[in-house]
Amino acid sequence: MFVTSAFAQESAPAATEGETHAATGVPAEAHGTFPPFNPATYPSQLLWLAITFGLFYLFLKRVVMPRVGGIIDVRNDRITQDLDHAARLKGEADAAVAAYEQELAEAKGKANAIGQQANDAAKAEAEAARKTIEAALDQKLGEAEARISSIKANAMKEVGTIAEDTASAIVEALVGGKASKAEIAAAVKSVAG
Numbered sequence: 655m656f657v658t659s660a661f662a663q664e665s666a667p668a669a670t671e672g673e674t675h676a677a678t679g680v681p682a683e684a685h686g687t688f689p690p691f692n693p694a695t696y697p698s699q700l701l702w703l704a705i706t707f708g709l710f711y712l713f714l715k716r717v718v719m720p721r722v723g724g725i726i727d728v729r730n731d732r733i734t735q736d737l738d739h740a741a742r743l744k745g746e747a748d749a750a751v752a753a754y755e756q757e758l759a760e761a762k763g764k765a766n767a768i769g770q771q772a773n774d775a776a777k778a779e780a781e782a783a784r785k786t787i788e789a790a791l792d793q794k795l796g797e798a799e800a801r802i803s804s805i806k807a808n809a810m811k812e813v814g815t816i817a818e819d820t821a822s823a824i825v826e827a828l829v830g831g832k833a834s835k836a837e838i839a840a841a842v843k844s845v846a847g
Contacts, residue, residue: 817842 689695818838825833 814839814842 690699818835821838821842822833822835825831825838
């Protein structure tokens with residue numbers, strides 16, 4: 655076979671009591687246990703733990719923490735800038751709202767003034783129209799009263815004549831004779847007056 659002695663599997667000679675293993679320097683009776691749990695290897699394990707922890711600590715302190723700190727600083731700066739920008743925008747929005755409310759109040763005032771002027775103008779027009787209509791009605795009422803007066807006067811003139819005619823007809827029907835017009839006129843005037 656073409657196998658060198660270094661790669662060949664050789665059976666280790668059985669260790670006797672008190673012997674140590676040549677390659678590891680570990681006593682032979684401890685050779686059968688798992689090395690991390692072997693109390694004989696604790697000092698070297700603690701040494702390598704301290705070296706590894708120290709290197710890891712230095713790596714964190716010199717490389718990782720400055721990068722994380724830089725990222726945190728950048729984020730803090732960005733947040734501060736964003737908050738400042740938001741405060742500036744909020745101030746601008748508040749100013750815009752105040753300007754809007756002021757313009758709205760002015761527009762309401764103008765609208766109220768225009769409405770009041772229109773209301774006053776409508777009232778004035780209505781009052782003028784009412785006065786014109788009242789004047790026309792007063793004129794018509796005066797004309798109607800004058801007509802009624804003239805009709806009444808004419809009717810009163812004819813009442814005497816009608817009363818005389820009616821009295822003469824009644825006397826004729828009751829008495830059977832005719833009374834003179836002068837007597838009937840005198841009797842109607844005495845009753846009317």
